[in-house]
Amino acid sequence: MSLSLYVDSARWRKHIDQVRDTHPGIVPVMKGNGYGFDNARLADEASRMAVDTIAVGTTYEAARLKDHFDGRVMVLTPYLRGEDAVPLPDRVIRTVSSVQGTRDLVGSRVVISCMTSMKRDGVTEEDLVALRGSLDGVRLEGFSVHLPLDHPDGTDPATEVVAWVERLRAARLPVHTMFVSHVSAAGLALLQQRFPDTVFRPRIGTDLWLGDHDALVARGTVLDVVPIARGERYGYRQRKAPADGHLLVVSGGTAHGVGLEAPKTVRGVMPRAKGVARAGLATVNRTLSPFSWAGKQRWFAEPPHMQVSLLFLAGDVQPPRPGEELDAELRHTTTHFDRVVLQ
Template identity: 45%
Template sequence: MSVVLRVDGARWREHLRRTVEANPGLVPVVKGNGYGFGLPVLLAESARLNGERLVRQIAVGTYAEAPTALAAHPGDVLVLEPYRAAVPPVPGGPGLAVGDPALIHSVTGLDDALHLAGRAGRARVVVEGLTSMNRFGAPYGVVPGLLADLADRGLAVEGVTLHLPLGTGHLEEVSRWVAGVDGVRTWYLSHLSASELATLRTRFPDRELRPRVGTAMWLGDPGALAVRAHVLDVRAVAKGDRAGYRQRTLGAGHLLVVSGGTAHGVALEAPSAAATLRQRAITVAEGVLEAAHRVRSPFTVGGRSTWFVEPPHMQVSLLALPAGVTPPAVGDEVDVRVRNTTLLADAVDIT
């Protein structure tokens, strides 16, 4: 049994190349589940792009990911989570040398930075500014003084990093930072559109802007990617038959057992944003259906969406196929819609 991420390798790699070439200084983000590919695949692709002189640096999410990245990627590795003296274990993953010359740390305050310097000496750091994202960062008015203090204490200050909310409309916020913080040549920026980056480069031709890109790089050409699950069993059922742990009543048709469950990230949901009236209405309608034990599954059979018999199991799901619909055969593959940031595929097949 398996859930497989199938990748059109030539098309996907062409997209990667176009993305990097269109964004000078691009820093690929390689973190978490590797956007469904797994970290080893993305690290190998980043190393290949480094070998072609297209990528110098990559970014990882946490210190726990840094040792693997440093071993696989020949360039610099930026850690996005801020260094915290008070968060054990510091620095994180076993075997990580905090002072590795290829490692770049994110800092948001002097005390943490001094703790880092005590462990790593002349550590390479970027200062994270507190943007409208309102997550990590030093406030705008604090950053100039912090930069000076870090330089005075002997840390190698490499620039400022800004993590912005999703969507557009960040041009003036970023411009305020870049124009107002003197002496900083290199800026790491996330979630900016191509037009916003182009405008910033025109406004600040003497600055080096390095976009940090994850989703738009690895998942930016959905047509090159497909997640498929194997059909493991097919059984004709009559109305009133029962199935599953919860013994739900079935209608006439077929019961399908397919690969893919919570262990693969199938049907795992983040809270709905519900930003529009339509999205709220959909959320309410889905809640009503769920209360009636009617939950649409992410599996598609013959172009037709299917319903869960019950919540997915750890590694398989039970699906109801109504009478009149031709069932697939055991061993066939069916499409499955899954968020790549939660996907844990059994295999990644790049052809």
Template identity: 45%
Template sequence: MSLTLHVDGAKWRASQDAALAANPSLVPVIKGNGYGFGQDLLCAEAGRLGVSLIAVGTYPEVPGALATFPGDVLVMEPFRGSVDSALPDLGNPRLVHTITARDDLDALRAAHTSARVVVEGLTSMSRFGAPVEKVGDLMAAGYGEGVALHLPLGSGHVGEISRFVEAVGGIRPFFVSHTTADEVAELRRRFPEHRFSARVGTDLWLADRSAYEVRAHVLDVRPLARGDRVGYRQRPQPAGHLVVVSGGTSHGVAMESPASAATARSRAIAVAEGLLEAAHRVRSPFTISGTMPRFAEPPHMQCSLLALPAGVPPPRIGDTVPVRMRLTTAYPDAVVVD
């Protein structure tokens, strides 16, 4: 029994096709946990889409991508000569490196004279990149194949990207992240001599939430009398049923990234959730008989104990129940594409 990601293949692929139709030169991003689907499956899907280039996040992801995708592979993290010079595949002719500094470019060229590169510009994201006034020189020194720009979430990026286009000079391909199809279209109207390619992950793989669902197996069910103690921490429980389901911390269950809490409402929710956690009354992401029961205690590594309230019909052993999870932090045991 397992935690499984079930995918409606027809709907999922239709959403991919729609994303590509809206942005024909997009570069699929395949990184981390493969957005819950796994990197190998996404590489196969990128091949089905017929794109010539994909982007991965880090160098450890390169060997798998080169093995499972027939086209070119762009590494989005910058090459660092002090760290990456001895890694395998650096000279592979299908690999494209990201450069942000002259020292790193020189180290890469010293090891592999024909290594392919793009130059990352430092945007308002302020993560990494070369200042706008140095991008052109790095492009010239490294025979760069394009300029990469990683923008913050949201919209309104056309002006910032335009400044790089005007400062760099020449006819350059631009690889941009977190831009909309309308923004890319506007850039093409402004600079018809340039090629703009959007690097797209979430809006390609996770666009249609109705196309996929995580489901957990019910491993055990037993009645609870008020005050019964369960689990590692032997916490007393209310009357109802104890339901043991597959899915724990190793799968990413209840593993959340920090919340932005950008509005008064989101801050209030964060405070309320903190109070519930302090009182050991955290609602689980599992749905049983129309309700989301609380955790009887924090999730275990591969399963979770749920306190189903009295009056709610319990499931049977072997049933499956849906799990609400962020797929970017999910590691299912299996992915089933129907």
């Protein structure tokens, strides 16, 4: 049986189309695990949306998706001199983040990344004069700015885009298209109004594919229900059961991403207190699983196995039957589902 992602396809596509319609020129982003859907499925969905360009993370992803999408494919990871050569069609656009990278890709379609407050990659203002002389022979598709998600200083994300458009114009560079990440529809409209000669194209991933949470439900299949008595040992580490109850063997383990978490930014007293409490429980081998039964999130009996998770259910709770499914709260960007069911 399986760890499944159930999708209310009509509702999901309604949301996708609303995002497309409120963000003219949208470039759907698909990378990694495809936000839990698989990149090939999202590329097919982009074709249904009738967009002309998609964005992927790496050249390897671009090679895998070239047969699923007929339009332009932008690779977000910047070109690196000496990287593995991956055969790609001419319609693939490479991101470059340096003057040298631009010179290396003569004859190619390129988007030039500009350094923002993300401090991740991109050309700087000091590079612009040299950049102007390196554009001969490349097919410039535009410039790009990748902005932070949070702005604790209260600044408007669009202000960074404005600053870059003005710098590029002052350097007499052709700013016909700007690809932007993490700017609202309202911010994009203001940018377009201020710079009518530049086309602003939003690159959107999470808000596009995962923006309607209620259209998506993850569930793990109960594979077995094993009665266990207090003090009886179980599992890889042979822990003792804390009370009479049942062990639930559920589809979904570390190979799926269950039990794996990315580091989080925590702000505020209450979130920090909750984090300390979770850490304290973990030291005594008490960790909540993402799976729920009978209206409550259930505890891991031990750390998840590679393909399944072992949960402990107290004896006063009626257990599920093998073949039933448990709802699961999972992070879609780190979960590999066995199947995606479009309902």
